[in-house]
Amino acid sequence: MTPDAPVVEALDIAAGVLLVLGGFLSLAAGIGLNRFPDALSRLHAATKPQILGLVFVVLALALSARSGAVLLLLIPVVVFQMLTAPIAAHMVGRAGYRTGDFDAGTLITDELADDIASAGRGDLPGGEAEVPDPALAPSVEPGAEPAAEPAAGRAAGPSGKDPGPA
Template identity: 50%
Template sequence: MTLDDWLNLAALILILIGALLCLTAAIGLLRFRDVPTRLHAATKPQVLGLILICLAIALSVRSWEVVAFLLPIVLIQLATAPLSAHMIGRQAYRNGTIDEPGLYVDDLGDSRRTPPAAGG
């Protein structure tokens, strides 16, 4: 087998693993019941799956232009997924849809008693 064949095989395996991770993220969104576990399912395997798929595309095409195109996609995904999960989790806490007795640490407990515009 030549180097091209090995790189194509690695790309195929990476796409398969990335697709399976994205599938598990979708299944986790449907199966999990509460907001924190759904957030973990929506962010962690999905981001890793996207990174693996982008890496597979870069290995398959073998072009610096493609790598330059895929790098911002990965960086934007790494920047936006945790931020969106944080905002969704915070809003779920404020709405009262999170099981508060099940929380080990409640960092937002004091901010809930203080109105947001009070400066505290």
């Protein structure tokens, strides 16, 4: 047994612990993506534990390789992940908010609601729906039924009515 054997063994144990922790955090991120109800909740599971899990796995690889060249190859992996994950989470959050894929009851403050309402975007959550001009609405005689829309996939005949079964 060499004199530095206890140090090597301690580094191997530390690498193993970091690898297990990184795997556990990555598993927690995957479970969170499947279990959380809306996009704004899922983005936390997709970024926070996943990045920390990656850092632990990269540290475990660096400890087990014990090489400066390996460390120089692994540092950009972590740096690029730390740069791109917040941007991706921001874009997922914006898309989730714009499509209404979130539970408004879980928001503490909705900082975008005032901006959306002032923009008059009724198609977004928090926006005021625009009231259509009654003069532009199609007129229907009292007691008459409005014209039925043609069935999907079939064109209306020349009179504007459904031509019947195809």
